[in-house]
Amino acid sequence: MSCSRCAVSFCCCFTIFVAGIIALIVWSAISGYRLPACSVEDFYVPYLNVTDNSTSVRTNHTLYFDLRLKNREPLVGVSYDDVKVTFFYGQNSSLSTPIGNYSFPKFYQGHGKKARRKALVETYGVPWEAASANVSNGSTVTFRVGLSTRATYESCSDDGGCSYHTYALVQGADIDVDGSGRKVDKQGIRLQSAAAAPQHTCRPVFLGLPVVLYFLVLYV
Ligand SMILES: *[C@@H]1O[C@H](CO)[C@@H](O)[C@H](O)[C@H]1NC(C)=O
Ligand SMILES: *[C@@H]1O[C@H](CO)[C@@H](O)[C@H](O)[C@H]1NC(C)=O
Ligand SMILES: *[C@@H]1O[C@H](CO)[C@@H](O)[C@H](O)[C@H]1NC(C)=O
Ligand SMILES: *[C@@H]1O[C@H](CO)[C@@H](O)[C@H](O)[C@H]1NC(C)=O
Ligand SMILES: *[C@@H]1O[C@H](CO)[C@@H](O)[C@H](O)[C@H]1NC(C)=O
Ligand SMILES: *[C@@H]1O[C@H](CO)[C@@H](O)[C@H](O)[C@H]1NC(C)=O
Ligand SMILES: *[C@@H]1O[C@H](CO)[C@@H](O)[C@H](O)[C@H]1NC(C)=O
Numbered sequence: 001m002s003c004s005r006c007a008v009s010f011c012c013c014f015t016i017f018v019a020g021i022i023a024l025i026v027w028s029a030i031s032g033y034r035l036p037a038c039s040v041e042d043f044y045v046p047y048l049n050v051t052d053n054s055t056s057v058r059t060n061h062t063l064y065f066d067l068r069l070k071n072r073e074p075l076v077g078v079s080y081d082d083v084k085v086t087f088f089y090g091q092n093s094s095l096s097t098p099i100g101n102y103s104f105p106k107f108y109q110g111h112g113k114k115a116r117r118k119a120l121v122e123t124y125g126v127p128w129e130a131a132s133a134n135v136s137n138g139s140t141v142t143f144r145v146g147l148s149t150r151a152t153y154e155s156c157s158d159d160g161g162c163s164y165h166t167y168a169l170v171q172g173a174d175i176d177v178d179g180s181g182r183k184v185d186k187q188g189i190r191l192q193s194a195a196a197a198p199q200h201t202c203r204p205v206f207l208g209l210p211v212v213l214y215f216l217v218l219y220v
Pocket of ligand 2: 051181
């Protein structure tokens with residue numbers, strides 16, 4: 001059908017390609033953007049490394065973390081506000097006081113790109129002795145990490161007009177740490193949205209429209 005026509009003319013192929021791109025852009029614009037995917041790739045608490053007996057470690061109240069942020073939109077860049085990271089100690093700690101925090105400056109991330117943010121954080125108020133007793137015992141202790149920022153997607157058309165869509169990005173995850181001082185889970189720990197993000201659910205519903213558009217252009 002259209003394939004034979006396509007073989008005849010390069011111009012036709014190009015039209016189909018452009019129509020596909022337009023369909024993708026329209027799809028993104030009407031269905032909302034997917035929030036960036038955030039995960040904790042590394043988490044290390046020197047004090048809880050039971051194999052290290054040195055006094056420098058017994059007075060070390062820092063924790064180290066390595067955060068990964070991925071822009072899941074294939075065509076649109078995203079601007080992050082200052083990325084605020086807060087840490088808590090213990091399970092069910094969403095209501096407890098933070099033991100530490102860190103803030104990364106705002107930055108821009110191109111479509112499909114990944115970024116890593118690492119830092120050493122000074123902590124306050126962790127019951128170190130009790131935590132240490134637990135991990136020495138072979139059990140684990142739980143930390144919680146919370147991330148808070150705003151993600152703004154900017155899409156610009158050829159005539160220079162730009163539209164902006166801003167979403168609150170508030171996510172968190174529990175991190176279990178054992179006597180190695182590292183997180184138990186060897187893989188990255190994916191942060192979950194604190195509240196359900198409604199723009200995810202409506203996406204497949206709108207998928208039909210750009211597909212229809214695509215084939216309309218194809219057969220004109
Ligand atoms: C650490 O100290 C404990 C007792 O204080 C001792 O039993 C253990 O062997 C020490 N570990 C190392 C690696 O020095
Ligand atoms: C724990 O401390 C020991 C001794 O200093 C060190 O060799 C080891 O790499 C540390 N563990 C981790 C997970 O960093
Ligand atoms: C605490 O431990 C970390 C990791 O081993 C190290 O980079 C940092 O310099 C230490 N901080 C202090 C105050 O000893
Ligand atoms: C967490 O805290 C809430 C409110 O304080 C409580 O209702 C809930 O049972 C707690 N969950 C766990 C697992 O402790
Ligand atoms: C962040 O930590 C600092 C101390 O390092 C503290 O003064 C400040 O209140 C904390 N901010 C939040 C939002 O927890
Ligand atoms: C130590 O572990 C026990 C059970 O495994 C738990 O009830 C307790 O809260 C833990 N203590 C700390 C300080 O994490
Ligand atoms: C040792 O582990 C057990 C469970 O594995 C826990 O109930 C107990 O509280 C732990 N002891 C200490 C001193 O944390």
